[in-house]
Amino acid sequence: MMPHTQKVLGLQVDEETRCVHWHSEIDRIAIKFYCCGLYYACFECHEATGCGKAAVWPKERFDEKAVLCGSCGHQLAIQEYLECASVCPSCNSRFNPGCSLHKHLYFA
Template identity: 70%
Template sequence: MAHHQIVKGLKVDAETRCLHYHSPIDRIAIKFFCCQEYFPCFECHQAEGCGKHEVWPKDRFDEKAVLCGTCGHELSVEDYLACASTCPSCSSPFNPGCNLHKHLYFG
């Protein structure tokens, strides 16, 4: 693994891709606010998570909550939302389509 975080989910690979999202640019994991554990996607959290889904409150967007599956860099919610297309550490591209699902993770 390129990182040292535990990422839970269904068929998670070394760069945090899962059964649901597995294109070459699907390489982030989100720390869910409710359980403080990393999952590649909402569906994986629904399948193997805590069962108490909560989105990140806006007043805590300064906390680390997004993991780059390539280099292991952790981004705060605000940093991720500001640069959602590439990792600021290793420049690996992130899936811009993730923006369509941000309401599932961030309040």
């Protein structure tokens, strides 16, 4: 059973938002893409099945909810996600700290 009600798109997405590209225990976030407003499991999934117009969130919109915890369904504002030290502020599930290496693909 999915712990959240958000639709998360991508390739072989499981109930905690893991996909064919990122599927370790701590890979449990999905990102709402600025360009299309839809949640995807990762950038590669958006490239494969998304709108074809990838665009990053501008800094002035970092107060908007665009990160989904796949464990509890909590939606984090971008700034909240960037400051959460790879831990969900709602359920304390760990996020993959390596995601910070890819933040430029999602956020300005």
